[in-house]
Amino acid sequence: MKARGGNRRLVLTLxxxxxxxxAFAYLLAPLYEVFCELTGLxxxxxxxASEPAGLAQAAEIDQNRVVKxxxxxxxxxxxxWDFEPGxxxxxxxxxxxxxxxxxxxxxxxxDVISVTRPAVRPIEAVSHVSKQLCFCFEEQPxxxxxxxxxxxxxxxxxxxxxxxDTVTLAYTLFTAQPG
Amino acid sequence: xxxxxQAREHHDGPHATGIRRWLTTTNHKDIGTLYLxxxxxxxxxxGTMALIIRSELFQPGLQxxxxxxxxxxxxxxxxxxxxGALMPAFVGLAxxxxxxMVGAPDMALPRMNNWSFWILPPAFLLLLATLFMPGGAPAGxxxxxxxxxxxxxxxxxxxxxxxxxxxxxxxxxxxNIIVTITNMRAPGMGFMKMPxxxxxxxxxxxxxxxxxxxxxxxxxxxxTDRYFGTSFxxxxxxxxxxxxxxxxxxxxHPEVYILILPAxxxxxxxxxxxxxxxxxxxxxxxxxxxxxxxxxxxVWAHHMFTTGMPQAGMLFFMISTMFIAVPTGVKIFNWLATxxxxxxxxETPMLFAIAFVVLFTIGGFxxxxxxxxxxxxxxxDTYFVVAHFHYVLVxxxxxxxIAGVYYWLPKWTGHMYDETLGxxxxxxxxxxxxxxxxxxxxxxxxxxxxxxxxxxxQFTEFNMISTIGAFGFGLSQLLFVWMLIKxxxxxxxxxxxxxxxxxxxxxxxxxxxxxxTFETAPRV
Numbered sequence: 001m002k003a004r005g006g007n008r009r010l011v012l013t014l015x016x017x018x019x020x021x022x023a024f025a026y027l028l029a030p031l032y033e034v035f036c037e038l039t040g041l042x043x044x045x046x047x048x049a050s051e052p053a054g055l056a057q058a059a060e061i062d063q064n065r066v067v068k069x070x071x072x073x074x075x076x077x078x079x080x081w082d083f084e085p086g087x088x089x090x091x092x093x094x095x096x097x098x099x100x101x102x103x104x105x106x107x108x109x110x111d112v113i114s115v116t117r118p119a120v121r122p123i124e125a126v127s128h129v130s131k132q133l134c135f136c137f138e139e140q141p142x143x144x145x146x147x148x149x150x151x152x153x154x155x156x157x158x159x160x161x162x163x164x165d166t167v168t169l170a171y172t173l174f175t176a177q178p179g
Numbered sequence: 180x181x182x183x184x185q186a187r188e189h190h191d192g193p194h195a196t197g198i199r200r201w202l203t204t205t206n207h208k209d210i211g212t213l214y215l216x217x218x219x220x221x222x223x224x225x226g227t228m229a230l231i232i233r234s235e236l237f238q239p240g241l242q243x244x245x246x247x248x249x250x251x252x253x254x255x256x257x258x259x260x261x262x263g264a265l266m267p268a269f270v271g272l273a274x275x276x277x278x279x280m281v282g283a284p285d286m287a288l289p290r291m292n293n294w295s296f297w298i299l300p301p302a303f304l305l306l307l308a309t310l311f312m313p314g315g316a317p318a319g320x321x322x323x324x325x326x327x328x329x330x331x332x333x334x335x336x337x338x339x340x341x342x343x344x345x346x347x348x349x350x351x352x353x354x355n356i357i358v359t360i361t362n363m364r365a366p367g368m369g370f371m372k373m374p375x376x377x378x379x380x381x382x383x384x385x386x387x388x389x390x391x392x393x394x395x396x397x398x399x400x401x402x403t404d405r406y407f408g409t410s411f412x413x414x415x416x417x418x419x420x421x422x423x424x425x426x427x428x429x430x431x432h433p434e435v436y437i438l439i440l441p442a443x444x445x446x447x448x449x450x451x452x453x454x455x456x457x458x459x460x461x462x463x464x465x466x467x468x469x470x471x472x473x474x475x476x477x478v479w480a481h482h483m484f485t486t487g488m489p490q491a492g493m494l495f496f497m498i499s500t501m502f503i504a505v506p507t508g509v510k511i512f513n514w515l516a517t518x519x520x521x522x523x524x525x526e527t528p529m530l531f532a533i534a535f536v537v538l539f540t541i542g543g544f545x546x547x548x549x550x551x552x553x554x555x556x557x558x559x560d561t562y563f564v565v566a567h568f569h570y571v572l573v574x575x576x577x578x579x580x581i582a583g584v585y586y587w588l589p590k591w592t593g594h595m596y597d598e599t600l601g602x603x604x605x606x607x608x609x610x611x612x613x614x615x616x617x618x619x620x621x622x623x624x625x626x627x628x629x630x631x632x633x634x635x636x637q638f639t640e641f642n643m644i645s646t647i648g649a650f651g652f653g654l655s656q657l658l659f660v661w662m663l664i665k666x667x668x669x670x671x672x673x674x675x676x677x678x679x680x681x682x683x684x685x686x687x688x689x690x691x692x693x694x695x696t697f698e699t700a701p702r703v
Binding site: 014032 | 354392
């Protein structure tokens, strides 16, 4: 048997490694976001206003290309909210801004605030959608029983991969956590 | 080697008797026994839960339990079997055997060893107590996916704390095993002379230290999401529930190798003894085990193909997963080559080892099918997945444990076990485990979803067969318990060698192994 000092050093190293792995679990949260940003899977940017990319070659926009954009809505709390798209799908020319609207109604007898998380599929399209206007950029207050139109203005970038002919914009509406 | 003050303190003089012996023991053999008995009790508890699940599934419709309780059973069955039955069984075998196999007088850190075991009973008290709490036990599956798991009732913090304790226990156990293997090998036993059970446990211990803290982190995040206003996994607050799956499976995939690598080690001890040949390809076994351990850290997202992932990601995780078949294939080849032209005899440990090789390979092949993205999207969350992981865990990991118990039991008790009873246990277990799990492949391919208490009528026949297999398998384990009690109480005397010229230091000490062994280090 080696000296007890050898045991102590090894125990401390291994214990330190275990503590390090615990910290690593927490590090995975920011790493996950950095990874998504680097790989263009950054759904967070869909929650911010952004200018359309690829417009430098606007002259080369293929006027004949049409992308079908579908709208999807969901709320985990259907007893509190009616939430639906104004139209199920539209046809969009890449590079040209498009507009649509959604409808939400607060079914409760008191004022509430909504928060909406956007998503885009297929995943290759995530980095090619930019939004100039969206109700998902900030929390939306609703009075008791209020029904309101929620507009969205977005652009599909012309450099959207050619094999993508349908893009789905999905929105999930939550009641904002108090505080 | 044993002439240190530490060793003398713990090994000389009479030890306490009665309950105090077990509460205060620092002896690796006592602690090994505690782990093994605890694991057997948990195996029977988890098995009872499985029988409740299979009884409800005997026919379509809801007969015995309400769906919420059914979901509690599937969740608790998994947690109890993984953390209560399998992991403590392997740690118990490690405690008994590693010091005997490397020629050490005890584990390196005997007091910590006592602590690692005695954390377990309170942890399971917390976990099992949740069954009686308002809102019931966790029912969202052992994978604890948010947001579903956050709907657990008052039991939620107890589940988290019990998993924290179980994690702490395994990490302490793993540190102890690494220190023992690194610092306490007998003179002359280099790393490449260690028995394979010791090798696989060394690698498993490193996996435990890498993986368990990540689970602890993930469940702590769940806890703060629910009670302290954080939003790691809550979409409404800007978090992402899919991130939980990434963190969970970063722990979860190494975990499945934690559950199987020690069994590989046991099989690599048993087959050479009964084939009367040295293990074929010792070095390649060590390299293959290390390769599997490394690969286990880079394949986690193959559990999540249906969450939506870029094609490059799916390809990476599919191909890296399929790579695992290569080192695993090397191991299976080596076991077969060890058998080749050996003078084989079929005592009970050998029968379980051979069944392990055959049936684990079936589980491995269905795993390979699940690795293929297009197929997996079809199989995901069906009974095919249930059939797959039960094949690798029941006739895989559990048969490994059982083979090890039969193999070393005469060394522990000093008596031969009842061979007739052992053979009956083997044949009934092996037949019924296939009756139990094989039809589940067909159910899965016909797309019966997992984790449901009711199902469409076309699935009835295979479910009935499976339930009959479950009761057959469950009741056969009572033979195992009977055999264990008989062997502890008496039986023909076992010689020091027990088997026909087995290799390894554990066979150089008398049977039963004296309370203190290798106080003077053997030379290898």
